[in-house]
Amino acid sequence: MKSVLSKTVLQSMGFALILTGLMSCGSSSNSPADPTPIPPSSPPTVAQESPLPLPVVNQNTLADAEMPADVIAKMGIGINLGNTLDAPNEGDWALAAEEYYIQAFQDAGFKHVRIPITWGNRIQEQAPYTIDADFLDRVELIVDWVLDRDMYAIINVHHDSWIKENYDDISQRNRFDTIWLTLSERFKNKSAKLLFEIINEPRGLSINQINQLNLRTMDIIRNQTRNRIIIYAGNEWSALDDLFNVAIPYPQDEYLIANFHSYDPWNFAGICVQPWGSEEDKTNMENHYMHARDWSDTNGIPIMMNEFGSAKFDFQNPQNVCASSERADYLRTSVAMIKKYGIAATFWDDGGSFSTYDRSTNTWGFEMEILTE
Template sequence: MFRSISKYLLMWLLCLCVPSAFAAQATMNIVNDWGQGFQGEVVVVNDGSTAISGWSVEFDMAVDINNLWNGVIVSHVGDHYVVEDAGYNESIQPGGQVSFGFTAIPGNASPVPVIVNGDGGSSSSSSSSSSSSSSSSSSSSSSSSSSSSSSSSSSSSGGRFPNYNINPLPADMTGMSSSALDIADNITLGFNIGNSLEATGGETAWGNPVITAEFVGLVKQSGFNAIRLPVSWNQYADQATAEIDLSWLARVRDVVQYCVDNDLYVIVNIHWDGGWLENNVTPERQAENNDKQRAYWQQIATYLRDFDEHLMFASANEPNVDSAEQMSVLLSYHQTFVDAVRETGGKNAYRVLVVQGPNTDITRTNELMTEMPVDTVSNRMMAEIHYYTPWQFAGMTEDASWGNQFFYWGAGNHSTTDTAHNPTWGEENDLNALFSLMKTQFIDNGIPVVLGEFSAMRRTGQLSGDDLALHLESRAYYHRFVTQQARAYGMLPFYWDNGGTGNFASGIFDRPANTVFDQQTLDALMQGASN
């Protein structure tokens, strides 16, 4: 339970760094404290006669801030925090005020010495033992959170972790007018920045450089207009509290910003992430995983809430489901995702959400995914499947007793000399039959389908000469045909790029050099998207 400490309201002066021509002050209130953590609020007041455009505050506090809204932490060194405006609230008119809120650990917060080192601005400090109405000077969106966010609420917090939905906002449709169908109409061709933000051990652990604004710009310039960001969260979270490291949330936000700055749609998901969810779609793990799913999405959704409709959220990646019983569990994970995002409010009340079919396999999705999660708003949901069919062509790396690899694919691309590696199934007719299932099941019922991943790897280390040339032409045709038919059946194709440029890789770009590496594949994708 939250322990109200309104009669123990702590207020002390912060430094407000604004030009000396302005007069401003800031006070901090401890709004709620539940023992293990607390909720704080900072109110910045313009006492001058001139409007303030852009503000920042600094304070020293021996706590770990794990969530912050209506502001941006731009520096945290030791106990010293610097918080700046969030852009939309940079202006403070004379006599006006803005506020930001945060949660931090540990709880039982006490006043700390205040360092005032701004260029100017008036200052005052006070303490208060008044009732909860003493914090009414905060913005309505922040003050409302103290009454609506209670860690004891089972509907919001789950049984294992704190409730991270501590600042739900009123629904805000600004920049969110497009339905899922509208956005689907706008997406031509998507690109996965794979093996980066989801990499175990850190963003560069799987050999790719950090994602830069320049790289995202290259993706846009090359003809893509949407990006899927596979993201790992579990390795950056405290397993006892499910609290995600603030610096990681900030890093993901930066990459999302690169995308939005380039007018790209962007999907942020919880990827494989060590398999905590997708390898455990079972009744035994259902309650535990729903608690974690809720905690993670409350934090992700809150931290990224201010982006407009260009940002979409995706519940999972490739959840392993083989039965109706498991499908029921998966549906509960998706429902938790939808509920957690929606309850944070603001733009998230209307954000398009993407839910994955079992294994993101078309056949299993058609057989088992007979319903979608319940939503509080209409026409704001998409389904997701992946396509690596036939696997012998897309990803198999050695012949097996049950069958050989396929080096070639499609009409006119079979080898007359290496017939053992010609495909025996999974070509154009099979693809059309599978894509048709998704059209009938979802698209014809007004639910767009994201083809979230597809690609066939290069076999430059296996083949040479004419065989390699035919293989590469087969790859190009495969990528062109998948893209073309996905669009023909109403799906949104996202190419899987793992950043690699060697054997068994699928990278289109040389990411370290920030140049196009595989022009043949890029051209094929663009041709498919234009048909």
């Protein structure tokens, strides 16, 4: 969703400087016999980290693995637990997660839950980049709430701007790698219904950088588990065109899903400053999903859209309100196209402007019936 080191220093002792000190003992600094002054030693050099090695492990194979095309069909339309673990602190942007939310999602008919996670406040800035143990426990608890209900769960790296802004810094890449080294090891024996999404909307990364990051993360995950499903996307806002522009990481990998986001047109679905519902609007929407399906068929990679939706109002300018009838039409048309073109999709529910579920009252808005019909 669109929203917000120290290194080891090696110091060298200047031998010449030591020698100067020894020769000056007992003689006047003004003596003609004094040696020619020796210039100061060079500034200390800064040691560069090396890329983290992959651990030596016994690669895991999940007995309950399903092929991605089958998973796409079974996941259907799901819901995001947005603004929760992706907030700076859980509870900052929306009410903290409760198990009854997940039960409500299942009762409503959703088949999968995406759990966006931001790690920056929970992982050390210096090597060894340890992740806060309590937060990892919290992530696992929420994942288990989903898996225990036989639903699919997706976890990711979400609003972590530090990797997007400092990708050329090897220490930042090592910090990012540590997240997936930790998750792929900790969750290696979880149900195959747990899916790993590499990164959310990596705005600021070049195409070459996201290609490199996707490959490296797949190497890390595959080192632990041969057949857990991995979800990748393009750079920038993870739009469909961004997906088309990046390389498919390891095209022969059988457990790969491509992903894109769509709030098109943003002037309606995001900030409520234009109407929606004309025949041209609906044709444009259908063409969008048709192009996604065609790309998937051509490349043999199942595809999903793990963020879509329509705002009730622009949260930055709340006077801009989207008409409920137009929002209903937009969502109904979206659902019809998603089903027609065989794309799994995840409704963006942030507990606020984009929400359909009221966490405080455990009730639903009209959007839920459209999404699950």
